Amino acid sequence: MFMGHNAPPQVDERPRVPKYVEIAVPISLAGTFHYSVPDGLDIHPGSAVMAPFGPRRVTGYAVSFIGEEEVLRIMPARKVRSILGADKRNPGLPETMLPLAKWLAHECVAGLGETIETMIPAAVRRGVSEQEELWVSAAVPRSKLPELVPELARKARKQAAVVELLAESVDDALPLGVVARESGAGRASIKALAAKGVLQISRRPVDDPLMLAPPDTTPPPTLTGEQREALDRILAARARPGTAVLLEGITGSGKTEVYLRAIAEVVKSGRQAVVLVPEISLTPQTVERFRGRFSRIAVLHSQLTDGQRAAHYRAIREGLADVVVGARSAVFAPVPRLGIIVMDEEHENSYKEDTSPRYHARAVAIKRAELEGAVVVLGSATPSLESTSAALGGVYSYARLTTRPAGGALPAVEIVDMREETAASKRFVLISRRLARAASDALARGRQVLLFLNRRGFSTQLYCPVCGEVVSCNRCDIPMTYHKMRGKLLCHYCEHTEAPPADCPECSAKQLLYLGTGTERLEEEIAASLPEARIARLDSDVMRKRGAYFEVLSAFRSGGVNVLVGTQVIAKGLDVPGVSLVGVINADVALALGDFRAGERTAQLLCQVAGRAGRRTAEGRVIIQTMNPRNPAVLAAVRHAYHEYAAAEIEDRRQWGYPPATRIARILAQSEDHAAARAALDAIRDAILEQHRNIWEAGKSSFELAGPAPCVHEKVRGRFRFHLLVKSVDGNALPAALWEVSTRFRTKKGVHVTVDVDPQNML
Ligand SMILES: [Zn+2]
Ligand SMILES: [Zn+2]
Ligand SMILES: [Zn+2]
Known part of the structure; x- marks a missing residue:
């Protein structure tokens, strides 16, 4: 699969095998432990070893060798246990990446052992066959x-x-x-x-269809002046390792071409590139674009089989791949000479890991570049406020692409005020007259239509008009969504399903109403009102069927389908030339979330969805239906003014003390016992206050505490949820303060405590 020489054997220049080693064990928040090394065992920092741990034997990772005096200061020699040997299946972590692991564990308030395990794919740790x-x-x-x-x-x-x-x-x-x-x-x-x-x-x-695709031979396009300038900025940043360049380019402005040119320069200089793409955008087409320019490509994503993943990982580690394309965890791809990390769609939520260590790939990329002498390119049409703020403040280098080289104009974006629409027709309206007319016009001209609604299922609420009851999940206190095709009520938080009741469970009234519209109902209504439509739907329900995502997309690309209805999965990077109309059915869904990022998310989503129209033609049209026609996030999409929106929103956040002006950590306690969950956070709050009492009393603290308070989703899977927010204007001080009270984060008495530094989800 990979041509080329094998990596030269590593020369061990240490005079002798040291006697004692510090081992990180992958048990949550556990520290490191001292062991002795059996004579003749060849291990390095980063090596995976088998070690006795209490009554068990576990895999641990050598993190450093230590002197005899230091060990004996802590415990007598007879008490030091010996490691049992190397874990022969598990290649461990390259020594050069240990500093990154240590930094990451500290930043995320996570155990070093579990952090190292996160950095190595499970299939690789298990030593699955590559053959x-x-x-x-x-x-x-x-x-x-x-x-x-x-x-x-x-x-x-x-x-x-x-x-x-x-x-x-x-x-x-x-x-x-x-x-x-x-x-x-x-x-x-x-x-x-x-x-x-x-x-x-x-x-x-083990085979890999991606690797066998013939390379594209079309010559690369000529760069526009803006693209040239952006490329120069990236190449100049190489003089200052650890520099991040924010590449803010409108949809269709040719960011990928800039990435490709920058990577080509890096590869020419003998270094490697890591390209991060959101999982959902990691299509064969995406990989093809890189495959067309570079012959030694490895990929790391969830569609690989274990054998493929192991084969690619080994090739990456041996330096046989010039370019690695992958999703979030590919930020840990162990290329030996890292030159550049490109992070496409850097604002995407999927770059944040939601289990411990809860890292954000952007922060990891920047730290890794600093440690390994590389640069980072953060690309997006709608960059996060964190990155925009850093670029405006001169912390990141900043390049902008404001035109579309292919000539496609930005689509005209119109708003339909659904309050007026409803008043005019005296009933609930799903599709406005203007959107219906535009859709039927587009289809008559042989064009395609994209209809976006960020809610799946048929009906989002089963409501009793007699007593006001909303049928909720009995484990989550969250309304159940009716899924018509499955004939079930489904809880989107715990996946609990049940048959829809005929009568109100509260008062036995017989006329339950199916309120709220999801993609399933939208699909049905479109079919009824647009007879010429050949409809397909794309949401996570459809995608439960393996392979369905690509099946639907290719039917839409080929024109077999002319109306595509979907959730945010269709908002991302979809580039279909035939699309002339994009309809946003309800722009208010994301605005209603009780989260300080609701506005930012809405603006990003609407701008991204709008960017799907008229990518290749001059006739793109976008219609946004909303009850909030004057909301700044909605107007950002209408005016094609995301950048101006972001700058104003950053100022707002500063005034309210929210990120990016401050840094937040969220400590979440979950328990079946309501009082116990709250009490655990009270204790943590008191411990933090006690720790910093002196500076607090002097009025000099950079910290602020909020809570404990019930979460927006107060009960999930039968457990009550409370959170405590720790806010700091001094970003570096935040993890340190949390470590001071970290002994209280252990799960005990049925209370599960987790820490999320820089949380993306506050619900
Ligand atoms: Zn009722
Ligand atoms: Zn539930
Ligand atoms: Zn402190």
């Missing part, structure tokens, strides 16, 4: 699979999930690792089904 892997397919005719599900569901739910996954899959066979992960069933369930003769398991060589 061959197990695949699963049906042993009975595939059409028979659905019939087996109900029977299995009664006796073996996990086996039913496996059969359902295969029955719904676009492909006949799936890698065993993928089936296990996506069905949530263990390998045992899959093997049991094979023993019953329902499935068969076979060995196949």
